[in-house]
Amino acid sequence: MVSQTKRPRIVIIGAGFAGIRAARRLSRAGAEIVIIDRNNYHTFVPLLYQVATGFISPETVAYPVRNWVRRIPHARFLLAEIQRLDLERQQVIADGLSLDYDYLLLATGSQTRFLGVPGAPEHTFALRTLDDAIALRHQILWSLEQAVRTGDARYLVFVIVGGGPTGVELAGALQELLVGPFHRDYPELDLSQARILLVQSGDRLLPSFPDPLGGYTLRQLRQRGIDVRLQTRVAAVQPNAVELSDGTQLAAATVIWTAGVLADKPELSRPDDWDGAARGVAGHQKVVVEPTLQLARYPNVYATGDVAHVQQNGEPLFGVAPEALQQGDAAADNIRRQLRGQSPQPFDYFDKGRAAIIARHAGVAYLLSKLKLSGPLAWLLWLGIHLYYLPGLANRSALLTSWLRDYFFRDRAYRQRLTPPSATANRAAVRPGSEA
Amino acid sequence: MVSQTKRPRIVIIGAGFAGIRAARRLSRAGAEIVIIDRNNYHTFVPLLYQVATGFISPETVAYPVRNWVRRIPHARFLLAEIQRLDLERQQVIADGLSLDYDYLLLATGSQTRFLGVPGAPEHTFALRTLDDAIALRHQILWSLEQAVRTGDARYLVFVIVGGGPTGVELAGALQELLVGPFHRDYPELDLSQARILLVQSGDRLLPSFPDPLGGYTLRQLRQRGIDVRLQTRVAAVQPNAVELSDGTQLAAATVIWTAGVLADKPELSRPDDWDGAARGVAGHQKVVVEPTLQLARYPNVYATGDVAHVQQNGEPLFGVAPEALQQGDAAADNIRRQLRGQSPQPFDYFDKGRAAIIARHAGVAYLLSKLKLSGPLAWLLWLGIHLYYLPGLANRSALLTSWLRDYFFRDRAYRQRLTPPSATANRAAVRPGSEA
Numbered sequence: 001m002v003s004q005t006k007r008p009r010i011v012i013i014g015a016g017f018a019g020i021r022a023a024r025r026l027s028r029a030g031a032e033i034v035i036i037d038r039n040n041y042h043t044f045v046p047l048l049y050q051v052a053t054g055f056i057s058p059e060t061v062a063y064p065v066r067n068w069v070r071r072i073p074h075a076r077f078l079l080a081e082i083q084r085l086d087l088e089r090q091q092v093i094a095d096g097l098s099l100d101y102d103y104l105l106l107a108t109g110s111q112t113r114f115l116g117v118p119g120a121p122e123h124t125f126a127l128r129t130l131d132d133a134i135a136l137r138h139q140i141l142w143s144l145e146q147a148v149r150t151g152d153a154r155y156l157v158f159v160i161v162g163g164g165p166t167g168v169e170l171a172g173a174l175q176e177l178l179v180g181p182f183h184r185d186y187p188e189l190d191l192s193q194a195r196i197l198l199v200q201s202g203d204r205l206l207p208s209f210p211d212p213l214g215g216y217t218l219r220q221l222r223q224r225g226i227d228v229r230l231q232t233r234v235a236a237v238q239p240n241a242v243e244l245s246d247g248t249q250l251a252a253a254t255v256i257w258t259a260g261v262l263a264d265k266p267e268l269s270r271p272d273d274w275d276g277a278a279r280g281v282a283g284h285q286k287v288v289v290e291p292t293l294q295l296a297r298y299p300n301v302y303a304t305g306d307v308a309h310v311q312q313n314g315e316p317l318f319g320v321a322p323e324a325l326q327q328g329d330a331a332a333d334n335i336r337r338q339l340r341g342q343s344p345q346p347f348d349y350f351d352k353g354r355a356a357i358i359a360r361h362a363g364v365a366y367l368l369s370k371l372k373l374s375g376p377l378a379w380l381l382w383l384g385i386h387l388y389y390l391p392g393l394a395n396r397s398a399l400l401t402s403w404l405r406d407y408f409f410r411d412r413a414y415r416q417r418l419t420p421p422s423a424t425a426n427r428a429a430v431r432p433g434s435e436a
Numbered sequence: 437m438v439s440q441t442k443r444p445r446i447v448i449i450g451a452g453f454a455g456i457r458a459a460r461r462l463s464r465a466g467a468e469i470v471i472i473d474r475n476n477y478h479t480f481v482p483l484l485y486q487v488a489t490g491f492i493s494p495e496t497v498a499y500p501v502r503n504w505v506r507r508i509p510h511a512r513f514l515l516a517e518i519q520r521l522d523l524e525r526q527q528v529i530a531d532g533l534s535l536d537y538d539y540l541l542l543a544t545g546s547q548t549r550f551l552g553v554p555g556a557p558e559h560t561f562a563l564r565t566l567d568d569a570i571a572l573r574h575q576i577l578w579s580l581e582q583a584v585r586t587g588d589a590r591y592l593v594f595v596i597v598g599g600g601p602t603g604v605e606l607a608g609a610l611q612e613l614l615v616g617p618f619h620r621d622y623p624e625l626d627l628s629q630a631r632i633l634l635v636q637s638g639d640r641l642l643p644s645f646p647d648p649l650g651g652y653t654l655r656q657l658r659q660r661g662i663d664v665r666l667q668t669r670v671a672a673v674q675p676n677a678v679e680l681s682d683g684t685q686l687a688a689a690t691v692i693w694t695a696g697v698l699a700d701k702p703e704l705s706r707p708d709d710w711d712g713a714a715r716g717v718a719g720h721q722k723v724v725v726e727p728t729l730q731l732a733r734y735p736n737v738y739a740t741g742d743v744a745h746v747q748q749n750g751e752p753l754f755g756v757a758p759e760a761l762q763q764g765d766a767a768a769d770n771i772r773r774q775l776r777g778q779s780p781q782p783f784d785y786f787d788k789g790r791a792a793i794i795a796r797h798a799g800v801a802y803l804l805s806k807l808k809l810s811g812p813l814a815w816l817l818w819l820g821i822h823l824y825y826l827p828g829l830a831n832r833s834a835l836l837t838s839w840l841r842d843y844f845f846r847d848r849a850y851r852q853r854l855t856p857p858s859a860t861a862n863r864a865a866v867r868p869g870s871e872a
Contacts, residue, residue, distance in 0.1 A: 040577060041852040057493045062852040066621040076624065079581040079853075097585065131855050141476060145515040149533065185502040188512060394841065394849050398834070405830065413830050416477040416498040417515070419567050421855030 007032040007074060010335060011092055011101040013082055013266065015042045015065045017321050018305035019107035021328030023072060029336050033075040036094055040065055040079050043130050044390055046321060049166060051133035053173040054181070054412035056402045058134055063391040086269040087298050103300050103335050106287065107328065110306035110319065113260030119237035124257040127166055131421040136256065140174070141417040143253050144182060147189055154251035156194040159242050161234050162259035163200030164208065165356040168217055170256065171198045172359040175224050180410035198228045199244065206356060206364065208318045213364040216374040220358045261319060263287060263307045273297065284309070291346035293331045300338070302331040312349050323349055355382040443468040443510060446771060447528055447535060449518055449702065450543035451478045451501045453757050454741035457764030458541050459508060465772050469511040472530055476501055476515050479566050480826055482757060485602060487569035489609040490617070490848035492838045494570055499827040522705040523734045539736050539771050542723065543764065546742035546755065549696030555673035560693040563602055567857040572692065576610070577853040579689050580618060583625055590687035592630040595678050597670050598695035599636030600644065601792040604653055606692065607634045608795040611660050616846035634664045635680065642792060642800065644754045649800040652810040656794045697755060699723060699743045709733065720745070727782035729767045736774070738767040748785050759785055791818040
């Protein structure tokens with residue numbers, strides 16, 4: 001209920017791309033805004049692989065949320081873990097606190113889905129949160145040191161599961177790390193023994209890009225010595241070993257899981273309020289929304305970004321950052337319409353395009369649903385886009401400095417094996433029983 | 437035994453100030469050099485308090501050891517934890533590996549000593565390692581967020597134990613953080629309720645500086661609202677509370693322990709090889725060395741830096757970075773003399789002086805054992821010294837950028853509450869039974 005005497009309260013859960021964009025867009029709505037997140041920073045997810053491979057410091061991709069909040073009138077930030085939503089009573093329960101809302105924007109993102117592969121949740125590294133990236137950096141550096149100490153080649157084998165942008169970008173960055181900085185750092189190792197395996201279940205890489213770009217990516221990676229296995233799955237993961245669907249057994253100390261996505265939905269007081277809809281859709285368990293991004297049964301509740309199942313022309317969207325940004329804007333605009341007594345409008349995604357980086361001078365881009373680019377121009381475009389979108393002037397300047405340093409000196413500054421984040425403070429990567 | 441056919445092997449344990457300096461000084465000795473540390477980076481300890489208070493990123497004070505090692509001929513790095521030394525057999529046992537040496541340089545530094553105060557090991561934060569600094573930054577940010585959520589004032593009370601440079605510098609930096617960036621970040625908090633207590637057992641601050649400088653420091657801190665308690669000890673620490681020796685009970689979520697130092701000695705195969713000497717000296721349990729920095733019974737074993745008890749004119753040295761640097765040089769020179777069949781020379785510390793920073797425009801310095809400086813000039817001197825000594829050009833540039841940003845905008849860039857390092861990966865802050 002929007003009370004006449006008090007400002008209406010909009011609660012935004014999640015300080016990712018969609019949540020932050022919506023909060024900023026709502027700054028002149030005259031409403032009270034409460035942003036809730038379990039971290040006090042916004043994670044610039046597309047660059048996590050650069051944290052894991054020593055390009056940049058973790059803080060470069062982590063922008064303090066309060067830097068934004070303090071510039072939005074009537075906005076508050078709450079560092080909390082969501083326990084439960086009560087959509088009927090319009091309440092959020094977070095760390096024991098109960099918070100009423102007039103409008104709710106759900107922007108909780110996604111978590112890793114291990115697709116039921118035995119051993120995957122326990123023995124693989126994910127790359128979805130900043131903690132993941134720091135832990136993976138630790139693991140890569142630890143593996144090299146272990147290789148020095150033991151002479152065991154399994155420490156030089158890296159298996160990357162998933163041939164989407166994250167898997168491709170990580171494979172390229174890791175290969176450059178091995179032949180450049182690590183070659184200088186570890187003269188006692190024979191790094192020609194090092195192997196990077198990229199395992200992709202589909203018949204081409206980068207399935208969200210048109211066909212020739214996946215082929216270009218495949219050739220580029222193979223030219224650089226990366227062992228790309230198409231139409232192959234991981235059947236099981238054990239400590240220091242992995243088994244592929246074609247029967248291959250491989251000794252590998254590091255297995256990185258970039259393959260599956262699962263909506264990171266909060267618990268509900270009445271679980272069937274998600275309309276049971278999510279369950280069927282490609283196993284992602286996303287929240288199905290109306291074209292206006294509202295829940296069908298609760299028109300004052302919106303879902304955006306990776307947690308939402310949004311269709312465009314009958315096709316589900318991919319779950320990339322630009323979609324989340326535009327959905328954040330659209331949901332904010334619809335809430336403002338509702339505040340003014342107008343009707344929410346359907347969300348219409350304008351696909352400017354997408355880009356992925358493979359290695360130095362090699363990238364792919366697909367622009368305005370028609371232009372296909374590959375090579376140095378796409379690489380430069382990727383760099384420009386990410387530099388532009390990274391929040392914070394100081395972070396942008398740190399990013400540019402790191403890139404120039406890598407480009408001219410083939411040096412990565414962040415090869416410190418910091419102690420990995422504590423497991424207790426991490427949320428579970430997957431909740432028991434939440435697999436489809 | 438120095439073999440004629442092989443290069444003599446010098447093992448250096450610890451990649452701190454003394455160890456790294458010695459390794460670099462030995463680069464033209466023609467010997468094989470092995471540097472062992474539990475981290476793959478060198479920690480620039482004097483700036484840890486700036487990591488904890490959000491000035492700089494953790495990586496700025498952590499320089500990868502292999503950056504040096506790769507430039508030293510015949511040098512190797514081993515990432516390992518020392519289990520045991522066998523001084524008679526000239527062996528180092530590290531992570532199950534056994535390594536023979538011809539010369540050994542012990543530069544393992546110090547750990548926190550809790551002086552037998554009940555609750556201190558469990559409920560206080562130390563500031564001795566990079567993990568400590570990241571954990572303390574997390575705690576400070578967590579406390580402010582807890583204060584927002586609960587309204588409980590204990591989350592705004594910070595007790596700092598120890599009035600040496602670390603305690604003073606941390607108190608000043610924390611106060612500036614509260615009145616500047618946190619004042620902007622947390623408009624919902626009444627930060628006039630925030631309290632910083634600095635507890636010092638002696639009758640003045642900075643006991644390693646001549647008297648008037650301690651008095652100046654005291655006035656500066658009190659002017660800034662810091663509650664300095666001289667001739668006061670901490671009697672006990674409980675979760676969220678602390679009891680002082682004068683009977684004061686205080687609700688405080690954060691207690692930071694900078695008071696005690698204990699030599700971080702490896703275990704020995706024959707424990708009495710430390711000559712039983714360390715035990716008596718001010719409880720620090722340091723390794724007593726000859727004036728040449730050699731162990732009396734083992735002339736091929738040197739101890740330097742915080743782990744060593746070195747006297748100068750009958751007085752023990754303080755345990756500051758310049759001493760460790762000069763001792764690293766001296767031990768390296770003595771090993772080179774031994775390799776050439778010459779006699780080691782006594783170490784002679786040249787005290788250029790010391791400096792401490794209190795806050796913006798306020799520092800103290802004591803130069804060449806006569807010149808006493810306080811105020812803006814000493815502050816500038818401190819900045820210049822630390823900028824000059826920080827390893828790595830990129831780190832130095834990042835440090836300068838952060839300082840300028842803080843100076844002109846009163847902004848601290850590193851307010852991300854990253855998950856603290858895992859406890860299992862931390863070494864125990866104090867070993868059971870190792871208190872004097």
